[in-house]
Amino acid sequence: MGITGHSTGPLTDDGLVQLLTPAGERTSHPDYDARVAHLDADALRGLYRDMVLVRRFDTEATALQRQGELALFAQGLGQEAAQIGSGRALAAQDHVFPSYREHGVAHTRGVDLTDVLRLFRGVDHGGWDPVGHGFHLYTLVIGSHTLHATGYAMGVQRDGAVGTGDPDRDTAVVVYFGDGATSQGDVSEALVFAAVNNSPVVFFCQNNQWAISEPTTKQARVPLADRGPGFGVPSVRVDGNDVLATYAVTAEALERARSGGGPTFIEAYTYRMGAHTTSDDPSRYRSSAEEESWRLRDPIDRLRTHLEERGELPTAFVEELAAEADALGERIRTTVRGMGHPSPASMFEHVYATPHSVVEGERVWFEQYEASFADGARAGEGSHR
Ligand SMILES: Cc1ncc(C[n+]2csc(CCOP(=O)(O)OP(=O)(O)O)c2C)c(N)n1
Numbered sequence: 001m002g003i004t005g006h007s008t009g010p011l012t013d014d015g016l017v018q019l020l021t022p023a024g025e026r027t028s029h030p031d032y033d034a035r036v037a038h039l040d041a042d043a044l045r046g047l048y049r050d051m052v053l054v055r056r057f058d059t060e061a062t063a064l065q066r067q068g069e070l071a072l073f074a075q076g077l078g079q080e081a082a083q084i085g086s087g088r089a090l091a092a093q094d095h096v097f098p099s100y101r102e103h104g105v106a107h108t109r110g111v112d113l114t115d116v117l118r119l120f121r122g123v124d125h126g127g128w129d130p131v132g133h134g135f136h137l138y139t140l141v142i143g144s145h146t147l148h149a150t151g152y153a154m155g156v157q158r159d160g161a162v163g164t165g166d167p168d169r170d171t172a173v174v175v176y177f178g179d180g181a182t183s184q185g186d187v188s189e190a191l192v193f194a195a196v197n198n199s200p201v202v203f204f205c206q207n208n209q210w211a212i213s214e215p216t217t218k219q220a221r222v223p224l225a226d227r228g229p230g231f232g233v234p235s236v237r238v239d240g241n242d243v244l245a246t247y248a249v250t251a252e253a254l255e256r257a258r259s260g261g262g263p264t265f266i267e268a269y270t271y272r273m274g275a276h277t278t279s280d281d282p283s284r285y286r287s288s289a290e291e292e293s294w295r296l297r298d299p300i301d302r303l304r305t306h307l308e309e310r311g312e313l314p315t316a317f318v319e320e321l322a323a324e325a326d327a328l329g330e331r332i333r334t335t336v337r338g339m340g341h342p343s344p345a346s347m348f349e350h351v352y353a354t355p356h357s358v359v360e361g362e363r364v365w366f367e368q369y370e371a372s373f374a375d376g377a378r379a380g381e382g383s384h385r
C-alpha cells in the first residue's frame, strides 16, 4: 500500500465550491447550480438584507460593549455569508447547535437579536427559547456541542423523523463550530458516533482561520474538510464568503441528512475580520496586510456588486434597508440599556431543573455575605462590568 501525501496546506483555495466570485460574478458549478436556481432577484435581495442587518447588529453590540453596557461581545464580522447562506437553507423543523458567534444563524431562526445580548450583558444564561426557534443556546465550551448535536440527531432517528419522505417531518441537525474546535477530542468523538449511526447531522465548520491567536496552520497540515472522509463522513469545502455557495452546499447536506443519507462535514472557508472578542487585540498576532487582503473578499460587497451589476439593487431598496438598519440599531441600544442589572443572587437560579441542597446552601451563604455590608451598596448591584 502506498503512502499518500497532501501537497496543500489548510489555507488553500483548492476545491472550494464557489458560485459568486469575489468580484461578484456568477460562476457555474455542475453540482450546485440547481440548488440555487430558484433564488430570484427578490430572494437574493433578501439574503443581502439579512447580511446587512446582522452586520449592523455586530457594530451596535461592539459599541455597547465599549460603553460598558455589555460584559463581552464576539463579533461575526466577515462570516455573514457562511451563516446566512447556511441558515436560510434550513427547514423550520431542523435544529441548530451554535457556538457563540452564530448571530447570523440566530437571525435566520427568528431569534430577536437583542435576546442574544442578554447573554453578553450577563442578565441571562441563555436568552431565547431553544425549542421554539430550533436553535439551541450558545455553547462556549469549544466543540462540546458537536456531541450534543450528534446525540440529538440520534434521538431524531429514534423518533422516526428521518427518511419518511414527508418534507415537513424529516429533520436535520446542524452544529456550527470553528477551525480551532476541530482539534478538540469531542469533535472527533462526535464524528465517530454520527458516522457509525448514520445520523442526520451536518457538521458546519466555519474556518475563520483563527482560534483566538492560534492560526489554522497550527490546527492542521491539510484542509480541515479532509477530516470527514477519515471518519466515513462525506465532506465539502465551500467559499464561506459566498452566500450562494454556502446556501447550496448546506441545502445538499441537509437533504442527505433528512432523507437518511447520514452526516456531512462542511468546511466554510472564511475569515474573522474582527477581533476574537472585545477582549482581544488581533494586531498583536496578525498583520494589517492580511486583514486588508480579506477585506477585498468581503461577503456583503460581493453580493452587492453582483446585484448592482445586474441592475437589481434599486435605490429605494437600499434606502429602505438603511432605514431598517438604523431602526434596528436604535432598538438594540434602547433594549440593552433597559435590561437593568440582575441581582447577584440570581446566579443561583436555574443551575439545575430541580432544587439542589448544595446550591441552596451556597445561595443562603451568599445572601448573608451581601447583607453584611453596612450600607447594603453591594446588594443588587450588577457586577457585569
Ligand atoms: C474546551 C475549551 N477550551 C478552550 C476554550 C477557550 N477558547 C475560547 S474561544 C477559543 C478559540 C476557538 O476558536 P475556533 O474554534 O476557531 O472558533 P472561533 O472563535 O474562531 O469562532 C478558545 C480556545 C474554551 N472556551 N473551551
Ligand SMILES: [Mg+2]
Pocket (backbone or CB within 6 Å): 178, 179, 180, 206, 207, 208, 209, 210, 211, 212
Ligand atoms: Mg476560528
